[in-house]
Amino acid sequence: MELFDILANPAFWVAVLRIATPLILGTLGVLLCERAGVLNLGIEGIMVAGAFAGWLAVYQGLPLWGGVAVAALVGAAFGLLHALLTVGLALSQHVAGLGITMLATALSYYGYRVSFPKVSTPPTVTPFAAMDWLPVPVLGAQTPLTLLALLLVPLMAWGLARTPLGLAVRMVGENPGAAEGQGLSVVRLRTGAIVAGSALMGVAGSFLTLSAFNAFFFNMVNGRGWICVALVVFASWRPGKALLGALLFAFFDALQLRLQQAGSAALPFQLYLMLPYVLSIAALVLVARKASYPQALMKPYRKGER
Secondary structure: OHHHHHHHOHHHHHHHHHHHHHHHHHHHHHHHHHHOOOOOOOHHHHHHHHHHHHHHHHHOOOOHHHHHHHHHHHHHHHHHHHHHHHHHOOOOHHHHHHHHHHHHHHHHHHHHHHHOOOOOOOOOOOOOOOOOOOOOHHHHOOOHHHHHHHHHHHHHHHHHHHOHHHHHHHHHHHOHHHHHHOOOOHHHHHHHHHHHHHHHHHHHHHHHHHHHOOOOOOOOOOOHHHHHHHHHHHOOOOHHHHHHHHHHHHHHHHHHHHHHHHOOOOOOHHHHHHHHHHHHHHHHHHHHOOOOOOOOOOOOOOOOOO
């Protein structure tokens, strides 16, 4: 009966959508990179950098959407660096991505310490307000960044499937040699996809400081970037299924929070914390066995090589 009460409460579904928003944005960013054939493990650090840069920009006087734009630009900058290493120099995508994560995280934490050397508690900003004007209660309790994330899902699905640019991105992720034979620039397409995907990762980070919370603090991304990488596999590199995966993980995460608060079962709280990850791994194992991944994913490409 307690579980039914949790699921019947609209506040629970509001929490699910709020938790899912950065996962949706981050997963779309990873998906775009991987559709072009490049694994971007820099997402964890890029989300941290986006969270910090967007928040600091607003704290310094920019409007909220200006902060989102700054976060996207910072994410794009790290994406360009990642593209230079993995596409231009054909270095290991795993190593380059982890290096970007460590660099972006370290620079963000250093920037915070330099900007606020004597502050014990993080300064706050006024975050995005809820969209009370929307007729759907669960969506009306969200902020504009959630609406943006939801609109980007069909937009990316349409773009990848129906537009010449989307088809070109998919081609360089499947068969870059054939793409080159058609006169397409593999380097430019992959670089553009990585930069755009990384910009989405930066926006995902900015959601945490400009919408979910109103301040920046260490470890606030808390592994969400790695979850996004797993969700892309769960989604079989499809935006619609990526949305479903993000909502599924958010559902489990919100559920474990409510179960902890209820405290009806004499179980350690660590067990509740494990719940969304264990169930997500189980779902990933079931789905990933049938997943059709881009054939050129993680394979460096040099012009003229076959």
